[in-house]
Amino acid sequence: MTKARTPKNHPNGAEQSLGAPKLFLLDVEGTVAPISLIYDQMFPYARAHFERFLQLHCGDPNVAGDLRMLAEENGGETDPTAPKFTTPEYWDEAIPYLNWLMDQDRKSTALKSLQGRIWQRGFESDELKGTLFKDVPRALERWSSAAQVAIYSSGSVAAQLLLFRHSSFGDLTHLISGYFDTRTGPKTAKLSYESIASAMGCEPREVMFFSDVVRELDSAREAGCHTRLVMREGNVPVDDAHGHRRIKSFTVL
Numbered sequence: 001m002t003k004a005r006t007p008k009n010h011p012n013g014a015e016q017s018l019g020a021p022k023l024f025l026l027d028v029e030g031t032v033a034p035i036s037l038i039y040d041q042m043f044p045y046a047r048a049h050f051e052r053f054l055q056l057h058c059g060d061p062n063v064a065g066d067l068r069m070l071a072e073e074n075g076g077e078t079d080p081t082a083p084k085f086t087t088p089e090y091w092d093e094a095i096p097y098l099n100w101l102m103d104q105d106r107k108s109t110a111l112k113s114l115q116g117r118i119w120q121r122g123f124e125s126d127e128l129k130g131t132l133f134k135d136v137p138r139a140l141e142r143w144s145s146a147a148q149v150a151i152y153s154s155g156s157v158a159a160q161l162l163l164f165r166h167s168s169f170g171d172l173t174h175l176i177s178g179y180f181d182t183r184t185g186p187k188t189a190k191l192s193y194e195s196i197a198s199a200m201g202c203e204p205r206e207v208m209f210f211s212d213v214v215r216e217l218d219s220a221r222e223a224g225c226h227t228r229l230v231m232r233e234g235n236v237p238v239d240d241a242h243g244h245r246r247i248k249s250f251t252v253l
Helices: 035-057 061-075 091-103 109-124 136-144 157-165 190-199 214-223
Strands: 023-026 148-152 178-180 207-211 226-230 245-247
Touching: 023 190, 035 061, 035 091, 035 109, 061 091, 061 109, 091 109, 109 157, 136 148, 148 190, 157 178, 178 190, 190 207, 190 214, 207 214, 214 226
Parallel strands: 023 148, 023 207, 148 178, 207 226, 226 245
Antiparallel strands: none
């Protein structure tokens, strides 16, 4: 009988040597970019521009698709405090629900898509700049020279591309091989990490996932990935890391 093996990254056992990962998978908020970028710059910018953007672009098929998705999400809403938005053609009725979703910090795919479309104008006009931690560019260069680097964020793929194309260190998109958002699946679902590994041509055990959120790391570890809990200045303190190895900088890897 074959003896069951303890997972390499299991909280009840010491992590074994991964060797050289084939994929470095990175969260954004609190991992490569400060939380303040999202909450102090990007979210307020989206709020300020929702009405004008929808007024001008509600006839765009892609925007109309986002509004239909938003209405579908609203139809399944269980929170009685949520504003109603059931008719996608009435774009102005979407705004209270969009603002409510942002107040709740919901990982709504429709919301994230609309935010990304609005942020495009902000980044391209230099009203927004993708502020990253100073150790990020060198880490991306180092990792991408020997493996693949991918991003997995609740923010839309479009928003991710904008962030790294218009970063505070210049265009870094040539160092990143893949981008994934909630269309792949929730960040707290094991299957999401299995799907990303498959899409990037590797096994979960060949993936190193970085995040500041323990629940996300738990799901990645359940899929077989190796994990690092990123402890950045401004992040919410973590009392119980669930056995995930803590790091304060990418310079240690």
